[in-house]
Each structure stands twice: as C-alpha cells, then as structure tokens.
Amino acid sequence: MDQRFSPTLKSLQDHWRPQRHLRLAPGLLAEEINDFERRHxxxxxxxxxxxxxxxxxxxxxxxxxxxxxxxFQFYPLQDEYLVQSGYLKFREEVVRMDDYGICVDPDGALGSVVALYGEGRIRPIAPSFSAFIALYIADDGVLYGGGAS
Structure with a gap:
C-alpha cells in the first residue's frame, strides 16, 4: 500500500470490511495503470x-x-468510463443514478471529484479522491446534492 495514502485507503478498507457481500476486484499493477494513462x-x-x-x-x-x-458502486478502470471531457467515471449511486467522476485532464483541476450530469454539466464534490473518500465514509450530504452533514 502506498504509504502516502495508507490512512485513507485503510479507512476505506475498514469501511468495506463489515459489508461481507462486497467483492472487490483485484488491484491493478502500476504497468496497467501507466498503459491506460498512455493510451488515453x-x-x-x-x-x-x-x-x-x-x-x-x-x-x-x-x-x-x-x-x-x-x-454505491465503484467501477473498474475501463475505457468506457472515460466520459465527459476530462473526467473518468468511477462511481455510481444506483438509486438516483448519479455518476461521480474524477478529473484526469492534466490541464484541468486534476484529481477533483465531481457529480456528472448529462450535457457536460458537473457539480463539484471534493478537491481530491482522498477528500472524496472521507465524505463517502461519513455518508456526507454533499454526495447527494445537499450541504455538508
């Protein structure tokens, strides 16, 4: 585990651990991630x-x-989840069908997380994936379009 992000990732693992029905896909190798970045x-x-x-x-x-x-569902890294210019969809709230994306455009707000709506509309959620994970674990109202809980 990357030590710089290990507290965030450990919190995420701890959040998912009691949810025994969840099946996580195996992690990717750095080479697989680099290849995806290069191709796109x-x-x-x-x-x-x-x-x-x-x-x-x-x-x-x-x-x-x-x-x-x-x-919520967390999606795997796949080509079809590159949506709306500069964003990679990584999560969906399946009841309301809200999609969440992370900015992958080096010239944009790299790493910021937004709610994705049709026709290029977005709603800012968090300045980074780590900040998003903190909101997700807290089940913060900002994820659902409301203010902080």
Whole structure:
C-alpha cells in the first residue's frame, strides 16, 4: 500500500470490511495503470492510482450484486468510463443514478471529484479522491446534492 495514502485507503478498507457481500476486484499493477494513462493521454491522480492498486472497483460493478450499504458502486478502470471531457467515471449511486467522476485532464483541476450530469454539466464534490473518500465514509450530504452533514 502506498504509504502516502495508507490512512485513507485503510479507512476505506475498514469501511468495506463489515459489508461481507462486497467483492472487490483485484488491484491493478502500476504497468496497467501507466498503459491506460498512455493510451488515453491522461494522468490519474496519485491517490486514485494508489486506490486502483489496492482494488479495481467492485467485481460485479454495473449490477445490483455489488452495491455497498449506501447503494454505491465503484467501477473498474475501463475505457468506457472515460466520459465527459476530462473526467473518468468511477462511481455510481444506483438509486438516483448519479455518476461521480474524477478529473484526469492534466490541464484541468486534476484529481477533483465531481457529480456528472448529462450535457457536460458537473457539480463539484471534493478537491481530491482522498477528500472524496472521507465524505463517502461519513455518508456526507454533499454526495447527494445537499450541504455538508
């Protein structure tokens, strides 16, 4: 585990551990992450890449079989999740169908997390993946369009 992000990643693991129904996809190798970045001329933020080395989303993402207790799914790193210019979709709230993306555009707000809406509309959520994880673990209202809880 990347020591710079180990407290955040440990908190995430601790949050998921009691949810025994969750099946995490195996983490990626650094070479796989680098290849994805090269093919798409993007850069993944360091904290997000550290998360991908730990777990590449949920195994059955895209189905009801792998939702966490908050009805969220974390998606694997795949080409089809590069959506809306400069953003990589990595998570969905399946009840409201809200998508969440991380900025992967080196010329943009790299690493910022936003809610993704159609027609290029976004709503800022957090300045980094690590900050997003803190909101997610706290089940903060900002994730759902409200203010901080």
């Amino acid at each position: 001329a993007i850069r993944l933020p360091e904290d997000f890449a550290a998360y991908l080395r730990l777990a590449n989303g949920f195994k059955a993402a895209g189905t009801w079989d792998d939702c966490d207790d908050q009805a």
